Amino acid sequence: MSSEKPMAADYVLETRQLTRVYGERVPVQALRGVDLRIRAGEVVAIVGPSGSGKSTLLNLIGALDRPTSGEVIVGGTPLSQVRDLDRFRGQTIGFVFQSHNLLPTLTARENVEVPMYELPMRPAQRRARATELLGLVGLAQRGDHLPNQLSGGERQRVAIARALANRPAIVLADEPTGNLDSATTAEIMALLGKLNREQGVTLVLVTHNTEVAAAAQRVITIRDGAIQRDVTMDSQLERELLELKSSALGQAILRGDPLPPALADLAPRLHELLERV
Numbered sequence: 001m002s003s004e005k006p007m008a009a010d011y012v013l014e015t016r017q018l019t020r021v022y023g024e025r026v027p028v029q030a031l032r033g034v035d036l037r038i039r040a041g042e043v044v045a046i047v048g049p050s051g052s053g054k055s056t057l058l059n060l061i062g063a064l065d066r067p068t069s070g071e072v073i074v075g076g077t078p079l080s081q082v083r084d085l086d087r088f089r090g091q092t093i094g095f096v097f098q099s100h101n102l103l104p105t106l107t108a109r110e111n112v113e114v115p116m117y118e119l120p121m122r123p124a125q126r127r128a129r130a131t132e133l134l135g136l137v138g139l140a141q142r143g144d145h146l147p148n149q150l151s152g153g154e155r156q157r158v159a160i161a162r163a164l165a166n167r168p169a170i171v172l173a174d175e176p177t178g179n180l181d182s183a184t185t186a187e188i189m190a191l192l193g194k195l196n197r198e199q200g201v202t203l204v205l206v207t208h209n210t211e212v213a214a215a216a217q218r219v220i221t222i223r224d225g226a227i228q229r230d231v232t233m234d235s236q237l238e239r240e241l242l243e244l245k246s247s248a249l250g251q252a253i254l255r256g257d258p259l260p261p262a263l264a265d266l267a268p269r270l271h272e273l274l275e276r277v
């Protein structure tokens, strides 16, 4: 049986001819046959105009919605064959969605604990893991704060900690930096990049922000429900330049802001390099 699609396990995430039609009387074809293959450890940005199908694709990948036709395969398992989708999702996928806001009556730590209720964990274990995760996102001192006692960037970091609670293979993020200023956006992207490098988390993020897209290794452009472009940065140098470009320093160089003396001499050359990637 496994010989039929020997490559399937190479990809942590695969879609085959995925379509989604919304509505019956006035059908909207939101996705028209999307074939996608994502390897473990990739950072993939999905970009495209409003209404092009980005969130629809992310919802199908995350098993939050069912396709009209086609298949989503996560870690070699077709979602159509999964009996308990809630459980599967809870153990495999972490979400950082703007619409999946933190629960306002729970503290930061309690919010991070929520996905762990899917697993057989004792309260003390949940608490310890949540504390560890809050430390990881730099919020060790904020565990007892309610969401409205945190800044937007801090709330988003809690959402990232929550997404990592069950050590998911894949983290899906829909506009993870949507409401944040550019400095906080750079901070959140640096954190996501670090989690990718250090924990091997595969990241798929939908974004309108070109800085965020530039930080990804691979950028998939969706238009009218289909993949229009799929560009992977092959060279390590190019990737690092893109990372620099999306950082606060890179943005300062591109704007021509005054830089510390040690960097001032390099600024024109760096500017030229960053313009090229």
Ligand SMILES: Nc1ncnc2c1ncn2[C@@H]1O[C@H](COP(=O)(O)OP(=O)(O)OP(=O)(O)O)[C@@H](O)[C@H]1O
Pocket (backbone or CB within 6 Å): 022, 023, 028, 029, 030, 048, 049, 050, 051, 052, 053, 054, 055, 056, 057
């Ligand atoms: N629940 C729904 N019922 C009907 N149509 C929908 C529904 N959700 C989305 N659509 C339609 O499907 C298409 C794709 O929507 P989707 O939310 O995937 O776009 P998007 O690329 O995420 O856009 P944005 O950048 O604005 O978030 C749009 O035409 C939208 O109007």
Ligand SMILES: [Mg+2]
Pocket (backbone or CB within 6 Å): 054, 055, 056
């Ligand atoms: Mg959307």
